[in-house]
Structure formats: C-alpha cells, structure tokens
Ligand SMILES: Cc1cc2nc3c(=O)[nH]c(=O)nc-3n(C[C@H](O)[C@H](O)[C@H](O)COP(=O)(O)O)c2cc1C
C-alpha cells in the first residue's frame with residue numbers, strides 16, 4: 001500500500017495498553033540486509049521470526065510497533081565468531097560498523113530521553129531499558145520476499161551488538177507498513193515513528209512497563225515459584241518489595257536495589 005497523504009497522529013494507542021499488548025518477544029540479534037544504517041542512517045537490529053512464537057503471535061499483523069527493550073550482551077560470543085554472525089540472509093560475513101544518524105537530533109525536553117532507563121533508576125547493574133520502535137513485515141519499499149522483525153533502539157551505541165539477546169515488550173501499534181515514492185519519504189516517516197514512540201511511551205501507563213520482569217530475562221508470567229518485582233535489600237540483608245513485604249533472604253549487599261524474583 002502506498003503511503004496515504006495527510007498528517008499523522010502525534011501519539012499512538014489508548015491511555016492504557018489494551019490486548020493483545022503487552023506482547024513479549026526475545027531472540028539473538030542477527031544480520032539483516034545491511035540497509036538500515038548504510039542506506040537509511042537508521043540501524044535496525046533483526047531477531048529471528050521465531051521470536052514471535054513465544055506468546056503464539058506468529059500471525060501478528062505486519063506494521064510498525066513501539067515498546068521497551070533490553071540487551072543481554074553475555075550471549076554475544078556464543079552467537080558470533082570472528083568471521084561470521086547469525087544471519088537472516090545467506091551472507092554470514094561480519095558486517096561493517098553501523099551508523100545511526102536518526103536519533104541524536106530528535107530529542108526534546110518533554111519526551112522520554114533516548115538515554116536508557118534502569119528499572120530502579122538507582123543502579124547500573126540492572127539492564128538498561130531502551131525506548132524502541134520496530135517494523136514487522138515485508139518492507140514493501142524493498143519488496144522483501146521474507147518477513148522480518150527490524151528493531152530500532154532509541155539510543156546511540158558505541159558499537160554493534162550482533163549476537164546479543166534482545167528482549168522486547170511491545171505495547172502499541174503505530175501504523176501499517178507502506179511503500180514510498182522514494183527513500184527520503186521512508187526515512188521521514190521512520191523519524192516521525194521515533195517521535196510518536198517517545199510521546200507514546202511518556203504516558204504513565206506505558207512507562208511502568210519499563211520495569212516488567214520480562215525485560216530482565218524472566219520467562220513470562222505465571223512461572224512456578226517466581227514473583228517478579230522491584231526489590232531493595234535492607235540493613236538486615238533481606239530483600240523487600242516496594243511495599244516493604246519480604247520477598248527473599250539472600251539479598252546480599254545492603255542498599256542494593258534492582259529487579260528480581262521472590263525466593
Ligand atoms: C520504525 C520503522 C518503520 C519502518 N517502516 C517501513 C515502511 O513503512 N515500509 C518499508 O518498506 N520499510 C519500513 N521499515 C523497514 C526498513 O525499510 C528496514 O528497517 C530497512 O530496510 C533496513 O533493513 P535491514 O536492517 O534488514 O537492512 C521501517 C523500519 C523501522 C525501524
């Protein structure tokens with residue numbers, strides 16, 4: 001479908017996320033077609049389509065979505081080698097360093113920064129949580145024959161992170177994928193998607209999902225024996241949740257704050 005003319009909504013989705021959101025995705029960052037940073041100035045981390053199977057969402061509508069994401073860098077060495085990297089295409093050579101021209105000039109004071117949040121806003125040991133916009137589909141402008149998941153994290157990274165495990169919580173739908181008259185029109189719409197993402201995630205009901213246990217590696221809701229939440233370790237070494245309720249005794253260092261599980 002060719003992009004319709006006309007202005008776009010500044011915010012996407014209702015005041016509170018509605019089903020099917022939040023949707024959980026996770027997978028290793030693999031190599032895509034290499035166009036994101038080279039041609040568009042907007043790097044997009046690809047994860048395998050099987051990432052959609054986690055909640056049984058393989059048939060999710062193609063389109064542009066937003067949410068929160070984290071990266072686990074500890075899996076990089078097991079998913080890459082010095083000469084090859086897992087790939088969505090047949091090409092497994094190590095890609096050139098990505099370039100990101102899109103985000104730096106888009107920030108404004110009234111929206112969440114592209115700087116990452118930590119769930120507790122206290123400690124650096126907890127994973128950084130990045131505002132994220134993604135495209136799921138066939139990239140009609142490039143007429144791809146296979147469906148792909150292309151994820152842009154709203155952050156300037158010093159280096160690539162192929163092989164890292166990316167966990168994603170999708171909270172809303174922005175628009176369908178379109179074909180465009182030229183590359184500049186595609187880039188302009190993606191830049192507006194970034195702004196829509198910043199405004200949409202700035203709402204309280206969306207911001208609180210940045211603390212969801214899924215983003216720190218949890219296996220999903222309802223797992224036996226696990227209760228995820230923000231904890232603080234007291235002088236007695238005991239972990240308590242934000243309401244002061246004891247959730248564990250193997251807390252460790254006094255004053256530690258993070259996201260974890262009841263023991
Ligand atoms: C927010 C966002 C919106 C996008 N919208 C479209 C779109 O409407 N049409 C399209 O053909 N591709 C769209 N794309 C996909 C880009 O064309 C794709 O990321 C690019 O081809 C890079 O792919 P690669 O990383 O596999 O090289 C979008 C990507 C992002 C991140």
Ligand SMILES: Nc1ncnc2c1ncn2[C@@H]1O[C@H](COP(=O)(O)OP(=O)(O)O)[C@@H](O)[C@H]1O
Pocket residue numbers: 029030031032033034035036037038042043044045046095098099100151152153154155156157159160161162
């Ligand atoms: N802000 C970012 N968002 C997503 N990926 C990024 C970002 N900054 C750097 N990258 C890196 O750039 C890669 C994507 O670059 P891109 O040119 O789209 O290549 P590919 O086609 O291999 O996905 C990601 O896999 C990741 O390693």
